[in-house]
Amino acid sequence: MAAGRPTRPTALWPALLTGALLTGCAGPASGSPAVPPAAASPRTTPPAEVCARIITHWSREVLDDGTYGDYQSMGLSNGQYEILRDVVDAARAERRRQGRAAAEQLIGRQARERCAERYRDGIPTAGPWS
Template sequence: MGSGPAPRRATAACAATALLAAALLACGPPPSASDAPAPHTTSPQELCTTLITHWAGVVLDAGQDRDAVGLDYQAMGLSGDQNEILRAVLDGARTEQRTRGPAAAREFTAREGARRCAGHYRSGTPTGGPW
């Protein structure tokens, strides 16, 4: 029984145990459900506003032609009512773009899109009939 090196088997086992312990300590306790942020549900009004401002920007960037994008309202993911909102917003945005520039047109689409979508979805569902 001398003071020579430890047998290889014991050293490898100690190293593996140390690595496992370090890994477990580094991970910490698993997160609980109360630590997770609450999921956000997009309201119909928010979705409408996002769609209107997005597509108004795309159409304005494409030029003066109403069909410059080459998509109909269904391909854009819009309902018939949302398409009417988009058309009304674009009419005002084009006037803004001609008189005050592209930045004013973008501000108009965001403001007017939000206003019109809020009115349309004021009860949480579209007002009017199903079509």
């Protein structure tokens, strides 16, 4: 090797380094999203659906247990508690007439219907516990 004259691998080093840096700095490929898709964000459950789930749960509990708890300890508003009492009364009568399965169906149906009616215009505004 001659002094002061770079060897072949040394001469390629700047070109390889430049190529690697340019490749590493490139943005996402064309058409690729730079952020995660919106589908990764959590879904918001409509108030009527939340109401129906809670009423259905507690109606079944009260139907089995026979006693009501405090509406606030159940996570219910006063208006939801009224729905609960009405649904349980109807389910008890249905259970006497048609059996447990019919009472379960009635609970689900009435909870959905009553909660849909309650929240048809949005969230009730008569107060925090209405």
